[in-house]
Amino acid sequence: MFPPPFSRDAIVTDDMNPLTQAYRDVIIYDGADADEELYAGPIVVHANGWIELEGDRLLSPSAIHHIDIYDDVTEPEAEPDRPTER
Numbered sequence: 001m002f003p004p005p006f007s008r009d010a011i012v013t014d015d016m017n018p019l020t021q022a023y024r025d026v027i028i029y030d031g032a033d034a035d036e037e038l039y040a041g042p043i044v045v046h047a048n049g050w051i052e053l054e055g056d057r058l059l060s061p062s063a064i065h066h067i068d069i070y071d072d073v074t075e076p077e078a079e080p081d082r083p084t085e086r
Helices: none
Strands: 019-028 039-045 049-053 058-059 068-069
Touching: none
Parallel strands: none
Antiparallel strands: 019 039, 019 068, 039 049, 049 058
């Protein structure tokens, strides 16, 4: 009659969770030098700081130095021509 007091299922879905953020195009670095990337591709950032990679893999926040996000970056040549104001 009543649901069990404990469950592995979340109360709300990931679509409804306001503390979860998804990005399509990122590069993750594990050190201060930007020469070697740790991961490139889509991620989901969870409220506890853990990063979910493709294939349901998780990356600890302590393993990450910084993340570059390129979701809203447009190439300069991809912008439409704008008329000059006179």
